[in-house]
Amino acid sequence: MQYSEKVIEHFENPKNIGSLDEHDPQVGTGIIGAPACGDVMKLQIKVNDQGIIEDAKFKTYGCGSAIASSSVATEWIKGKTLKEALAVKNKDIAEELSLPPIKVHCSVLAAQAIAAAIEDYRKKKKGH
């Protein structure tokens, strides 16, 4: 697959690899995808008292564009409110990385992972 330079840059130097403590009430975790499909994305956010995402981490099993999409997604949502983060659309990620059409689903996964992490965080908040 011929990828854009941006995909290769994010793949070779991915930002925000790692894990946050999923039991921390300030942390929301989203896991999206399935091993059989070749993609599993785990995206975590840490939200401060002001409702700002102060940290985001990911771990991704998947192809180069899935890893690059995770890297871009975590970069973009850091410093944003939950509402702003939810406004990050897969289309924006796909455009940023110039993903080939067959790889657009990787950006969809990244957007879904953001939404899942936020939902998990909100559920935790309600439970308190």
Next chain:
Amino acid sequence: MNLPIYLDYAATTPVDPRVAQKMCGCLTRDGVFGNPASTTHQYGWVAAKLVEDAREQVADLIEAKPREIIWTSGATESDNLAIKGVALFYQHKGKHIVTSKVEHKAVLGVCRYLESLGFEITYLTPQPDGSIVPEQVEEALRDDTILVSLMHVNNEIGSVTDIAKIGEITRAHHIIFHVDAAQSAGKIPINLKELNVDLMSFSAHKIYGPKGMGALFVRNDQPKVRLVPVIHGSEQEWGLRAGTLPTHQIVGMGEAFHIAKSEIEQESKRIANLRQRLWNGLKDIEAIQLNGNLDKGASHLLNVSFNYIEGEALIMALKNIAVSTGSACTSASLKPSYVLKALGLSDELAHSSIRFSFGRFTTEAEIDYTIHLVKEKVAELRNMSPLWDMYKAGINISTIEWGEH
């Protein structure tokens, strides 16, 4: 060391310089450019002589008669001519064909087409090591079976099928036996005097000859196999394959087979050692799986699944080596390798597979570099894999309910 290191010899090989040199002599005005079918002048005669010399060279490697070699544009065309040719010629005897699930697309595509014409195909499921055993073939035969078509060496995992035993069975039942030998010719000795194989497909570019060139062995007596041609036109190749013979390509294939004949023994030993060296270097990596059989497989190929890593990502990370993967992510279909799936591999392991294949120009230094690079990149990618974390935490990922996507 030239980077990226080429470890995709099962896909294609560079033309041997000795082959290229011969080919160059058949192109320009000062060379043998004539049409081998021109029987009226010397230009044609000289070209025809080179074509026949090459036919002998090809026949020589596989212990066939030159008369039994039909030039084609490659193994795909050879497979088409063999299978369609037999099906159409012998359809009055029956319309059942036996093949396997791990054949090359050149065979499976033809079989699908024949199904649309009313033929019935039995697709055998391979053994876990990828081979087809004689008992399976015998069980699948019916009164209306006219053809068995199997590959000698599988192109993805290197498994070797016992074509000698299977040939005995098909011969006893008077059923035609076609073998695709694209991955075995020049690597494993083939003796068509002894083998009960009736049709055999060959490719030039898998053994240091040019692309776009192949041959089909068609047994000419005991039994004489008849075919309906796929390409109609003039009378070249005893009416079995029309079209002007490409002298330079044919000369290249001849020379490539000639070199293979003289170097096969030494070369296959050296390549087997390289493969063993690679496997020795990789085998201690945690959670990997060898696909195929190291002892019984063809020596030029090693297929390994690196669990919890996706194959395309690994290939990107291994940009300094040129290899291929059974992962879906490099294919347009987004489906993982049908060959690995037929062996019973899970989708995950099929997605995680890498095929290393070596050849004439592979060196020990290249293998050592590869071992080092693979180890480093596997560790890096596992460090970013959520599945690896789960595995390390003792979670069995197959028990998790994953969403669809």
